[in-house]
Amino acid sequence: MELIKHGHACVVLRDGDRRLVLDPGAFTEPSALDGASAVLITHEHADHFVPDRLRAALDADPALEVWTNASVAAQLEGLGPRVHVVGHGDAVTVAGFDVHVHGELHAEVHPEIPRIPNVGFLVDGLVFHPGDALTVPDEPVATLLLPVHAPWSKAAEVIDYVREVHADQAYAVHDALLSDTGMGVIGGLLGERGPGTPTPYSRLAPGDTVEL
Numbered sequence: 001m002e003l004i005k006h007g008h009a010c011v012v013l014r015d016g017d018r019r020l021v022l023d024p025g026a027f028t029e030p031s032a033l034d035g036a037s038a039v040l041i042t043h044e045h046a047d048h049f050v051p052d053r054l055r056a057a058l059d060a061d062p063a064l065e066v067w068t069n070a071s072v073a074a075q076l077e078g079l080g081p082r083v084h085v086v087g088h089g090d091a092v093t094v095a096g097f098d099v100h101v102h103g104e105l106h107a108e109v110h111p112e113i114p115r116i117p118n119v120g121f122l123v124d125g126l127v128f129h130p131g132d133a134l135t136v137p138d139e140p141v142a143t144l145l146l147p148v149h150a151p152w153s154k155a156a157e158v159i160d161y162v163r164e165v166h167a168d169q170a171y172a173v174h175d176a177l178l179s180d181t182g183m184g185v186i187g188g189l190l191g192e193r194g195p196g197t198p199t200p201y202s203r204l205a206p207g208d209t210v211e212l
Helices: 051-060 070-076 155-165 180-190
Strands: 002-005 011-015 018-022 038-040 066-068 083-085 091-094 097-102 120-123 127-129 143-147 169-173 209-211
Touching (some): 002 169, 011 127, 051 070, 066 070, 070 083, 143 155, 155 180, 169 180
Parallel strands (some): 018 038, 066 083, 127 143, 143 169
Antiparallel strands (some): 011 018, 091 097
């Protein structure tokens, strides 16, 4: 399987001619959806989900389908069985990929801001995308897609999350709000200049591809 990093929280997992797109939001180039076999959406925030853009992709390809939570699905009314609602504990097959669903709620931004639904996706037992939450799956994770910066997080929580998941490797996502300087600081805290984690961490630039 190949992992292709796109802007911010979006990645594409490619296996042969199968192309699974996760969280193609507003900070991601629209071309991330080109050739998609299926789409997974963790939650409704605009940096993960753009309704009009996703509807356009669905209109362009009648075979394209989406798996997501109920609140996102409600914004895609009229698409019938092409939009699948999933929740914590579900196991589904999506474009030939085995997908396990973990988590229920977005991380807390502030006590006065209501939390929204958020689901994470573990694909083929290899790659876990938590969306906007520090969800720890109750099964092994080989590759963690790590939300390194957000209004709801702090570096200590990110470090402890990497330790708790204990994946074989971690790649940065949710990084569009950080400058190169900020990414260097976060990378150092997750690496040799921090308290240390058991998981090698690196950042892919948009367009970079790694073999998993």
